[in-house]
Amino acid sequence: VRVLIVDDEAPARDRLSSLLADSNEHEVVGEAGNGEQALEIAGSASPDVVLLDIRMPGMNGIETAHHLNTFESPPAIIFTTAYDEYAIEAFDARAVGYVLKPVRRERLDRALEQAARLSNMILSEVAKRSGISDRRKHICVRAQGELKLIPVRDVSYFHADQKYVRVHHENGTDLIDDSLKHLEEEFGDEFVRVHRAALVAVRQIDSLKKTADGQTLVTLRDAAQDADNALIISRRHVADVRRRIKGK
Amino acid sequence: LASRPPDVDKEAQAYLPDFCAAGAIFVVVLVAELVAILLTLAAHTTPDTFLTELAKMSMFILWLALLSAAILCKIRPWVEKFGGTQAFVFSFLLLELLSLVFAEITYQLTRIYGEAVIINESHAGFILRTFAISSIVIALGMRYLYISSEWRRSIVLEAQARISALQALIRPHFLFNSMNTIASLTRTDPSRAEEAIEDLADLLRANLGGPKDRTTLKEELEVAAIYQRIEKLRLGDRLNVRWNVSELPMRALIPSLTIQPLLENAIYHGIELLPDGGEVIVNGVRSDDSLEIEILNPVPLDTSGSKDGNQMALANIRQRFELAYGTRATVEVQESDDAYSVKLRFPCEEHEA
Numbered sequence: 001v002r003v004l005i006v007d008d009e010a011p012a013r014d015r016l017s018s019l020l021a022d023s024n025e026h027e028v029v030g031e032a033g034n035g036e037q038a039l040e041i042a043g044s045a046s047p048d049v050v051l052l053d054i055r056m057p058g059m060n061g062i063e064t065a066h067h068l069n070t071f072e073s074p075p076a077i078i079f080t081t082a083y084d085e086y087a088i089e090a091f092d093a094r095a096v097g098y099v100l101k102p103v104r105r106e107r108l109d110r111a112l113e114q115a116a117r118l119s120n121m122i123l124s125e126v127a128k129r130s131g132i133s134d135r136r137k138h139i140c141v142r143a144q145g146e147l148k149l150i151p152v153r154d155v156s157y158f159h160a161d162q163k164y165v166r167v168h169h170e171n172g173t174d175l176i177d178d179s180l181k182h183l184e185e186e187f188g189d190e191f192v193r194v195h196r197a198a199l200v201a202v203r204q205i206d207s208l209k210k211t212a213d214g215q216t217l218v219t220l221r222d223a224a225q226d227a228d229n230a231l232i233i234s235r236r237h238v239a240d241v242r243r244r245i246k247g248k
Numbered sequence: 249l250a251s252r253p254p255d256v257d258k259e260a261q262a263y264l265p266d267f268c269a270a271g272a273i274f275v276v277v278l279v280a281e282l283v284a285i286l287l288t289l290a291a292h293t294t295p296d297t298f299l300t301e302l303a304k305m306s307m308f309i310l311w312l313a314l315l316s317a318a319i320l321c322k323i324r325p326w327v328e329k330f331g332g333t334q335a336f337v338f339s340f341l342l343l344e345l346l347s348l349v350f351a352e353i354t355y356q357l358t359r360i361y362g363e364a365v366i367i368n369e370s371h372a373g374f375i376l377r378t379f380a381i382s383s384i385v386i387a388l389g390m391r392y393l394y395i396s397s398e399w400r401r402s403i404v405l406e407a408q409a410r411i412s413a414l415q416a417l418i419r420p421h422f423l424f425n426s427m428n429t430i431a432s433l434t435r436t437d438p439s440r441a442e443e444a445i446e447d448l449a450d451l452l453r454a455n456l457g458g459p460k461d462r463t464t465l466k467e468e469l470e471v472a473a474i475y476q477r478i479e480k481l482r483l484g485d486r487l488n489v490r491w492n493v494s495e496l497p498m499r500a501l502i503p504s505l506t507i508q509p510l511l512e513n514a515i516y517h518g519i520e521l522l523p524d525g526g527e528v529i530v531n532g533v534r535s536d537d538s539l540e541i542e543i544l545n546p547v548p549l550d551t552s553g554s555k556d557g558n559q560m561a562l563a564n565i566r567q568r569f570e571l572a573y574g575t576r577a578t579v580e581v582q583e584s585d586d587a588y589s590v591k592l593r594f595p596c597e598e599h600e601a
Contacts, residue, residue: 008523009425009484010484011429011433011481011482012428014432018432055520057520057522057523058548082420082425083419083421083423083424083425100424101427101428102427102430
């Protein structure tokens with residue numbers, strides 16, 4: 001079994017890799033100190049199983065697992081955790097593989113044998129039940145086989161573009177394979193729908209402007225939007241947008 | 249090691265007793281009747297008139313007492329919000345006013361239906377006498393309620409502080425992570441593993457002893473330093489702690505297990521969640537007769553995670569500071585988008601020796 005080890009603590013990684021090195025059946029194909037690095041290594045090393053710490057700075061284990069699921073052949077996932085009674089309850093309830101730190105060899109072997117892919121639905125459910133934030137901090141973009149992570153806080157708005165959604169962010173725009181409805185559900189706290197096809201970061205809204213023909217436009221803070229792409233607020237969203245701007 | 253704070257027993261925390269309860273009303277009636285007997289006995293009655301005099305007196309006092317109880321019952325939720333002394337002062341004034349009004353009404357009633365009860369003294373005289381007697385009785389009653397509520401509150405506070413002190417002990421999360429680190433070090437660096445076990449043992453010993461009342465700053469800082477060493481093994485370069493505490497008198501006393509839990513919070517909710525880690529700053533300042541210790545840590549910008557643990561340790565430290573120093577100590581929390589700080593201010597006291 002090809003294994004990728006992900007943990008933000010070096011001693012924890014060392015321990016797992018030395019346990020795995022003892023056995024002939026398993027091969028450690030990489031070690032990562034955070035979620036972003038894990039996705040990068042997973043992309044090139046294509047592991048069968050990822051040993052994933054839940055509590056990590058930046059991107060936590062659950063979010064990393066969500067992103068790993070966007071791979072063409074997603075790896076199986078085993079969570080590792082020191083102590084987290086609610087997460088463990090949730091794992092047990094959903095038959096999600098996990099090992100407790102300090103990790104026992106037998107337990108690790110058994111988990112590796114039984115490791116299975118986890119669906120996004122199960123991941124979300126586990127996150128909800130164990131009080132872990134299931135809101136992604138990054139938007140995952142795949143372009144020409146490359147994997148790119150855009151921090152959600154860099155996004156100024158999402159725009160539905162026929163089949164795809166285009167995400168406009170600090171460093172340009174990208175197409176993502178996600179629905180506006182789903183994005184709104186996930187990021188509704190920070191984003192507001194201005195019309196049927198656009199979801200704008202409240203934080204990024206500079207002002208609202210009335211045009212001569214009575215339409216209301218959104219102006220964004222860092223001029224990320226091109227002039228001909230001005231965001232019109234549809235009539236039925238105006239009141240809501242105003243309220244959200246005031247409330248921020 | 250439950251992670252939920254103990255339920256605050258609201259009734260025991262209240263200042264005024266619940267005058268709507270049957271038990272309390274019974275006591276009110278009993279006390280009113282005793283006062284009535286006392287006053288009648290003192291009024292030079294003859295054996296044949298005693299009972300009729302007592303009946304009149306009882307009627308007056310019981311009415312007044314039950315009316316007072318009814319009013320206190322109704323206003324209690326509202327005065328409780330003022331807190332301690334104010335609640336009592338306000339209730340006292342209200343009852344005084346009530347007794348004045350009540351005396352006046354009685355006087356007027358006896359003038360209208362004056363056959364049974366004849367008051368043979370001037371209007372002002374009657375009002376004044378009644379008011380004086382009721383003031384003394386009300387004052388005594390309030391004083392009694394005040395002292396018993398203080399006593400009850402201090403017992404509850406102390407018990408709560410004990411319970412939550414036990415719960416605020418080292419997080420299981422920390423314990424298991426440390427074990428994991430040690431398991432790893434036994435292979436790669438046995439001598440450091442040995443040190444880590446020694447440190448962990450010292451830390452557990454300090455914690456298992458439970459919070460003593462107070463310890464010296466020197467000891468308290470040592471426990472925190474041991475804790476820091478263990479976390480450093482796990483977090484490596486991500487964890488830095490700057491101790492600006494040279495100004496503090498090391499012999500000064502501090503409630504034990506206060507700095508270490510705050511450092512633990514700073515790491516658990518701050519440093520650990522930052523990909524590049526950060527620096528915890530501990531500032532100690534000494535002014536005339538008080539000490540100020542601030543624990544300051546960076547936090548990630550988007551903290552969508554929960555902060556339950558914070559509250560536990562903080563609530564516990566608050567309670568213990570209140571028990572030890574009353575209003576002479578403050579625990580102040582400041583939060584901004586990217587930083588979190590807890591500032592302890594308490595009187596500088598040393599062992600008498």
